[in-house]
Each structure stands twice: as structure tokens, then as C-alpha cells.
Amino acid sequence: MPKFFLPPEEMQDNFMVLTGEQYQHAKVLRLKNGDAVTVCDGRGTDCRCIVSDVSEGRISLVVQSRDASLAEPAVEVTVYMAFPKSDKLEHVIQKATELGVYAVVAFPSARCVSRPDEKSLRKKLERWQKIAASAAEQSGRGRIPEVRMLPSYAAALAEAANADLPVLFYENERSRTFRAAIEAAPGFRTAALLTGPEGGLEESEVEAAGKAGLNICTLGSRILRCETAPLCALSALMYAAGEF
Amino acid sequence: MPKFFLPPEEMQDNFMVLTGEQYQHAKVLRLKNGDAVTVCDGRGTDCRCIVSDVSEGRISLVVQSRDASLAEPAVEVTVYMAFPKSDKLEHVIQKATELGVYAVVAFPSARCVSRPDEKSLRKKLERWQKIAASAAEQSGRGRIPEVRMLPSYAAALAEAANADLPVLFYENERSRTFRAAIEAAPGFRTAALLTGPEGGLEESEVEAAGKAGLNICTLGSRILRCETAPLCALSALMYAAGEF
Incomplete structure (x- = not known):
């Protein structure tokens, strides 16, 4: 069934209207009277609706x-990703949204090769949020994941440490498995998955994460690219959490 | 440690030489006498080597x-993917190689929007194999996954059915989980993960897979893009197999 997101303030109890971009999307799908659609507030509520009228520019x-x-x-998993090149972040936002991520948070780290300046950041965040919204619509999600940027690595650690299951993945970690960390947090409701940039995290950064209370884990004996690691971890965690 | 793949016939017992592309790669890394490198035959054997001489065009x-x-x-997982648009297949080859795939096999299905003709296929296979080799090198694999194309959906089913754990993922399957299929194949050594094209598999194709002996499973209640599904399944299976 086609799915449309409306801003929560446009959600009504009995009748709703699709206009603008949503109307364009509905037009492509050739919706007609009597068709069933789902309208979602992007915060977890789905409304089953029937098309009652199709006019130029608006569908009732x-x-x-x-x-x-x-x-x-059932679990809220936030991906914390050291700021990568822009196309990689966009890739992760799209794929993580499909895979059920709760939020995607970018942060700077010592070896980040690029990071947005203040000026371009607002525009970029708008663009990233649109990518998340579009992927949420296509994958049938009930929530649009929030995309945010934190000002420092320390801020990312502090926030991630609040999760029931906070994990940093490090390619030089050999023994501690993700499974061990998951099994040590039975019944977890929130998880934070933190991964490094193209050049990896510095040893001192990994140490700081350990001190902040994050589990330092391996994702296996192969070196994953910075955009592959968070999606691999997210897929595995959704599996471990009983999603499929 | 830097890793280089050599064709098995160039692997020697005591001395080896890097030339051509491998030399160029070594030059970028500024290898010098005494540096340690790994040379791999792409079939699972790693040789630890020391640079003994650097000359123009060859490193001994x-x-x-x-x-x-x-x-x-420890497990051999083959991804069977209904032929998607070319950039998506290349994406899956690269990522699946990082994630530890054994082979990537493309096949035609009813709703495939594109498929290569005989003429272009040889060139494409060459290109895909190069993508796998490059990803294997970068991720430190010991094997270069084979990339193949099968002539029909029936051929893909017949081959996949030979695996200890053969699974087809279907977005309309709601109840049977991947976990249930994995747990029903304890000690599996080989797995086949089959996914559909952009437009999905037809119901009759899914039925044929069930008759051929494949498990029909869900990957969760979100609709995954055709390039996301095999990578999600592969990540989850590597986790389930105890890789991380």
C-alpha cells in the first residue's frame, strides 16, 4: 500500500489532504477514488485512509x-558516524533508514578528512533529512529517523554512553565480539553504534570511548570501509534483536 | 600490513616478485627494504614476506x-542476486566482498529491468571480477570471491538448493524468520542467499523456490531495496555464524 508522510500538524482525525510533493507522488501512482493508502506522521503512527476525491493539486x-x-x-538504534566524505554519509543515511535506524548522528574525529563548515551545515542537514524522509517512505517506515551533527567527538561519546548498549567498533580490536556486548545487555531498548572515519579512529580516541563506558568490539577479521561498518553492525543488531 | 594478491601460478616457495599493477600499488605505499607485506594467492593462503629489493618496475x-x-x-556464503541495474550489482559485489562473501552470482528473473547481452557479458564479468579483487585486497581477505552469471532463474534455484542453508528473501513473507531457517540448519557450512530485482520476485517464482527446497524468509517488516537486502542478510548471517 502506498505510504505518505505528513507533518504531525497536518494530521487530522477524520479527513486529510495530500498537496504539494505528496500530491505529485500520488499522481505518479495514479491514485483514484476508493484506493487505500497509509498516511504516517513520521513519529510512529500510521493512518489507513481511503481516497475520496482527486482534484488538480489535491487528493482528499x-x-x-x-x-x-x-x-x-522494538529497539532504538542510533548510528554515530565519524564525518566521512559527503556521498558516504548520504549512503549510510539512506541504507540505515531502510534497516530501521532510530537516528543518524555525525561527529568530527581526529582523522576526518572533511567536515562541513557552519555555513553549509544547515543546508546539508536539510538535504540529509530529506534523504531520510524519502528512504523512510520507500521502505514503509513509521518514523523518519532524525539526522544530526554533533560539535565534537567528546559530545558523541557522552551521548552514546547513555544508551543501554553503547558500542564502538575498532578494526584493531581482536577478541571482544559484538555478540559478547549484546549478550551482556539483555533486554536492551536503546543502542548506540559508533564507527570511525576513512582513516580510522586514533588509539587515544578508542581509549577515551572505553573510559566513557562504550564497549570496544570487532566486526570480524576483515577491514570494512567506513560506510560499510555501521550498516553491517546495524543489520546484525536488528537480527540479534529478533527483527527477522 | 599491506596485502597483495598474486595469481596462484606466480606464487613461489621462497622468493616472489611484484610487477605491473602490484608494483604500482607498492610504490604508492613507498615500500622499502625490510618492510613486511602479505602476499595472497586469492584462494585462502597468505604468505608473510619481507621486501628484499626495490628496483624500477619490480619489488623482490x-x-x-x-x-x-x-x-x-568459516562458512561459505554465496549471494544469488536477480540481475539489477549495473551500478547496484557493482555496489553489492564490493560490499559483499568486504563482508566475507564466498561468491556473487547474478541471474535473470521475470521482473529484471535490465540484463546484459551475451556480447557485453564477458567484459562485464571481467570488470566485476576486478571490483571483487580490489575489495578483497582492501579488506584483507584471503580469497577473491568469484563473480558469475547464470542463464536462468531455474539454474539459480537448482544451484542454491545445494547449500546446507538455502534461503530466498521475500517481502511478502511475514512469519518465517531468517533466524528460524538458520537455527534449523545447525553446523551449516555453506549458505545461499537469494534476493529479487528492483520490482521484486513474482509469486510463482517464490513458489518455485519453495518447491526447489529453499527457505522463504522475511528480512523484517521494512521494504529493503534490492541492493540492501543481500548485504543485510549477509551481515546478519556472518553475525549468526559467530564471525563477530
Whole structure:
């Protein structure tokens, strides 16, 4: 069933209207009277609706039922990613959204080769949020993951450490497995998965993460690219959490 | 430690030489006498070597030891992917290689929007094999995954069915989880993960897979893009197999 996201303030109890971009999308799908669609507030609520009128520029819907989205995972997993080259971050935002991520947070680290300046950041965040919204729509999510940028590595550690299951993946870690960290946090509800930039994290950064309370784990004996590691970890964690 | 792949016929017992592309790669790394490198036959054997001479166009190595690669997973997982648009297949080849795939096999299915003709196929296979080789080198693999194309969906089913754990992922499957299939094949050594094209598999194709003996499984309640599904499944399976 086609899915549309509306801003929470446009969600109504009995009737709703698709305009603008959503109307364009509906037009491509050739929606007609009587078709069923899902309208979602992007915060976990799905409304089942029926098309009641199609006019130029607006499609009217009658709300039939309203439920918590079934497409949201039971666990809230946030990906913390050292700021990579822009196309890689966009790739991770799109794929992590499909895979059920709760939020994607970028942060600077010592070996980051690029980071956005203050000026371009607002525009970029807008663009990233759009990528998340579009991937959420296509994958049938009930939530649009938030995309944020933190000002420092220390801020990322402090925030990540609050999760029930906070993990940093380090290619030089050989013995401590992700599985061990997951099994040591039974019934976890929130997880933070932190990965480094193209050039890796510095040893001192990894030490700081350990002191902040993060589990330092391996993702196996192969070196993963910076955009592969968070998606591999996220896939594995959703599996471990019983999502599929 | 830098890693180089040599064709098995160029592997020698005591001395080896890097020329051509491998020499160029070594030059970028500024290798000098006494540096340690790994030379791999791409079939699971790693040789630890020491640089003994650097000349224009050739770098000589002395072999110190020879071992089965530690970077190869204990399970052989083959990804069978309905032929997608070319950039997506290349993406999957690169990422699946990093994640430890044994082979990547493309096949045609009813809703495939593109498929290579006989004429272009040989060139494409060459290109895909190079992508696998390059990703294997960068991720430190001990094997270069083979990339192949099968002539029909039936051929893909017949081959996949030979694995200890053969699975087809279908977005309309709701109840049977990947976990259930994995747990029903304890001690599996080989796995086949089959996924559909952009437009999905047809119901009759899914039925045929079930008859051929494949497990029909869900990858969760979110719709994954055709290039995301095999990588999600591969990550989860490597986790389930105890790789990390």
C-alpha cells in the first residue's frame, strides 16, 4: 500500500489532504477514488485512509483507522558516524533508514578528512533529512529517523554512553565480539553504534570511548570501509534483536 | 600490513616478485627494504614476506611463512542476486566482498529491468571480477570471491538448493524468520542467499523456490531495496555464524 508522510500538524482525525510533493507522488501512482493508502506522521503512527476525491493539486482522504506503525523495530538504534566524505554519509543515511535506524548522528574525529563548515551545515542537514524522509517512505517506515551533527567527538561519546548498549567498533580490536556486548545487555531498548572515519579512529580516541563506558568490539577479521561498518553492525543488531 | 594478491601460478616457495599493477600499488605505499607485506594467492593462503629489493618496475620479496588466511569466514556464503541495474550489482559485489562473501552470482528473473547481452557479458564479468579483487585486497581477505552469471532463474534455484542453508528473501513473507531457517540448519557450512530485482520476485517464482527446497524468509517488516537486502542478510548471517 502506498505510504505518505505528513507533518504531525497536518494530521487530522477524520479527513486529510495530500498537496504539494505528496500530491505529485500520488499522481505518479495514479491514485483514484476508493484506493487505500497509509498516511504516517513520521513519529510512529500510521493512518489507513481511503481516497475520496482527486482534484488538480489535491487528493482528499478519509481516515479509516489509526495505529502504531508495525514497521518500527522494538529497539532504538542510533548510528554515530565519524564525518566521512559527503556521498558516504548520504549512503549510510539512506541504507540505515531502510534497516530501521532510530537516528543518524555525525561527529568530527581526529582523522576526518572533511567536515562541513557552519555555513553549509544547515543546508546539508536539510538535504540529509530529506534523504531520510524519502528512504523512510520507500521502505514503509513509521518514523523518519532524525539526522544530526554533533560539535565534537567528546559530545558523541557522552551521548552514546547513555544508551543501554553503547558500542564502538575498532578494526584493531581482536577478541571482544559484538555478540559478547549484546549478550551482556539483555533486554536492551536503546543502542548506540559508533564507527570511525576513512582513516580510522586514533588509539587515544578508542581509549577515551572505553573510559566513557562504550564497549570496544570487532566486526570480524576483515577491514570494512567506513560506510560499510555501521550498516553491517546495524543489520546484525536488528537480527540479534529478533527483527527477522 | 599491506596485502597483495598474486595469481596462484606466480606464487613461489621462497622468493616472489611484484610487477605491473602490484608494483604500482607498492610504490604508492613507498615500500622499502625490510618492510613486511602479505602476499595472497586469492584462494585462502597468505604468505608473510619481507621486501628484499626495490628496483624500477619490480619489488623482490623473501617469503617468511605461509598460512591459511585468518580473514576468511568459516562458512561459505554465496549471494544469488536477480540481475539489477549495473551500478547496484557493482555496489553489492564490493560490499559483499568486504563482508566475507564466498561468491556473487547474478541471474535473470521475470521482473529484471535490465540484463546484459551475451556480447557485453564477458567484459562485464571481467570488470566485476576486478571490483571483487580490489575489495578483497582492501579488506584483507584471503580469497577473491568469484563473480558469475547464470542463464536462468531455474539454474539459480537448482544451484542454491545445494547449500546446507538455502534461503530466498521475500517481502511478502511475514512469519518465517531468517533466524528460524538458520537455527534449523545447525553446523551449516555453506549458505545461499537469494534476493529479487528492483520490482521484486513474482509469486510463482517464490513458489518455485519453495518447491526447489529453499527457505522463504522475511528480512523484517521494512521494504529493503534490492541492493540492501543481500548485504543485510549477509551481515546478519556472518553475525549468526559467530564471525563477530
